[in-house]
Amino acid sequence: MSTGSGADSAPAPITLDKTAHHKTSMFSSLKIRNYRLFAAGAVVSNTGTWMARITQDWLVLSLTGSSAAVGVTTAMQFLPMLLFGLYGGVIADRFAKRNLLFVTQGAMGLGGLFLAAMTLSGHVEVWHVYVTAFFTGLVTVVDNPTRQSFVSELVGPDQLRNAVSLNSANFQSARLVGPAVAGLVTAAVGPGWAFLANGLSFLAPITGLLLMRAGELTRGPLAPRRGKGQLREGLNYVSRHPELIWPIVLIGFIGTFGFNFPIWLSAYADDVFHGGSGMYAAFTTLMAAGSLIGALLAARRRSSRLRMLAGAAGLFGVLLVAVAAVPSAYVFAALLVPVGAVGLTVNVTANSSVQMATDPEMRGRVMSLFMMVFVGGTPMGGPLFGWLADAYGVRVSFAVGGLVVALASVGVGLMLARAANLRLKVDLRRGRQHVAFVARERKRELAPAA
Missing domain, CATH: 1.20.1250.20 (MFS general substrate transporter like domains)
Known part of the structure; x- marks a missing residue:
């Protein structure tokens, strides 16, 4: 079955930014x-x-x-x-x-x-x-x-x-x-x-x-109803497109290691701040409010940027590590709002980026993989971080989750840059942009000897 863009033969070139000019x-x-x-x-x-x-x-x-x-x-x-x-x-x-x-x-x-x-x-x-x-x-x-x-x-x-x-x-x-x-x-x-x-x-x-x-x-066109190998075709399609596979990998890490809030928030409310079920309900509400704010802010943006995905995921991980050490219940509760907003930004950016990069006739299979990776990680991450919270304390569990997310965002960001033929440039001179992705220089081909 044709995928509509010749993408079956080779990965399409990608950039870290996909800017839509529509208002x-x-x-x-x-x-x-x-x-x-x-x-x-x-x-x-x-x-x-x-x-x-x-x-x-x-x-x-x-x-x-x-x-x-x-x-x-x-x-x-x-x-x-x-x-x-x-x-x-x-x-x-x-x-x-x-x-x-x-x-x-x-x-x-x-x-x-x-x-x-x-x-x-x-x-x-x-x-x-x-x-x-x-x-x-x-x-x-x-x-x-x-x-x-x-x-x-x-x-x-x-x-x-x-x-x-x-x-x-x-x-x-x-x-x-x-x-x-x-x-x-x-x-x-x-x-x-x-x-x-x-x-x-x-x-x-x-x-x-x-x-x-x-x-x-x-x-869009529909897949044949009795076609063989359509599941394998969907997996192969994703594997040939780095602009799909790396956001899905990143959302898998975030779903498994970063979205264990029922475990973390209940433990903070009960074991750390001794506030009981009322405090847990308040924490959950603040997280939801932050997520709503993040969704509305995301709706204002005009572009779907893969660099934004990697950056937001890194910020999400850093926030989790920072919040883990907060000693005050009031400060902890207040910081749950930006945690919710940034976490939702990661989810929305990954979702829209993957959908926009997928051919219409493959979109159902790609999105099912996206959701399976994101949702399916929770039952695996939950027991792990529940055990960490019991054995070493919820602060350690919370911080470890954030650290893994931050490291995954760096790794995926570098892989996306490599797929887009970019490299990381660091320039510490005054007045210069200190960190930026720039195009890789192509090696000059030697002219054949006369």
């Missing part, structure tokens, strides 16, 4: 009707999803009295992505993405309604929650790459970065609102109604999909 404002993607419908539906369903996540954990804990059982629920949600994540991208590339989203969003709604029925009827057992979590994880395997790649069909390449940033802002807004609403609903009328609200929330994105104007979608 972009913070909310410019919302001028596009189809994207407005998509975003409006997403904010409703995302809020319902966060309500269900919080209520689900509370329900499992109340049924079993075991934190380990809550961990099993989380594992059930992540396991399908680890096992089948790449196959979800193949499916996303084979079928019209709008049609697929009707199926996946409807299936997620049914999962929520099933758990609501079990809970409201008084027959819910913990295995019902496990089954629903695993089912939702299976649907997410297809839904995630489909939604990620569908954004480009909604807005086109000029507004892709802005739309990806607004999607993140949408998600973080729901992350702030959903848990609070879930707490109120659960306290007032019980967890079953929170699950019911989640199930019904998926009517919003389905309605948005129905109201979209199909003629305004920027559709």
Whole structure:
């Protein structure tokens, strides 16, 4: 199958900057009707999803009295992505993405309604929650790459970065609102109604999909439905393009070593600052607020820069190392806002850079690899950094995570520079730019002897 740009034969030359000249404002993607419908539906369903996540954990804990059982629920949600994540991208590339989203969003709604029925009827057992979590994880395997790649069909390449940033802002807004609403609903009328609200929330994105104007979608070619080797083809495609493989490698390091905040923040709140669950909730809210700020700031930028990706990842790692040693709870809490903002900047920059560098017919497979690497690292990093926190203290665990992220950002930055035929130049003279990437000098070919 052709990938549309001759990229199968050789890697395309890359630069560290991909500058789009299209004028972009913070909310410019919302001028596009189809994207407005998509975003409006997403904010409703995302809020319902966060309500269900919080209520689900509370329900499992109340049924079993075991934190380990809550961990099993989380594992059930992540396991399908680890096992089948790449196959979800193949499916996303084979079928019209709008049609697929009707199926996946409807299936997620049914999962929520099933758990609501079990809970409201008084027959819910913990295995019902496990089954629903695993089912939702299976649907997410297809839904995630489909939604990620569908954004480009909604807005086109000029507004892709802005739309990806607004999607993140949408998600973080729901992350702030959903848990609070879930707490109120659960306290007032019980967890079953929170699950019911989640199930019904998926009517919003389905309605948005129905109201979209199909003629305004920027559709790319689809992969053959019965083609062999499409999964291998996607992996080979990424391996031949350094502008894809190195951002994905970097996001894998960040997902595994840098995004273990449930472990770190709970340990700081309990063991270091002795503030209990209230302080943990405050820390989590501040992180979410910082992430929302980072998403909105990212939406204002007009370009997708690989140098920004490496720089933001390095800053994220340095921030983690610095915050690890903060002695005051108030200073620690305040610094969580920039940590959240920079972490979200890394995620948005990597996501938009990878999407913009990928041929449309390969985008589902590439984004499924991106999400599998990012999400799949969490179950591996969690136990490791939990053990470090228990054995050597949470400050050491936090700092080690930041150090690994900082070193990975330096390594990936150098590899991207090498792929772009650049070298690092250091000039300590006054009035000069002290550190910069410059083009490598080509070796002169010797003229043949006469």
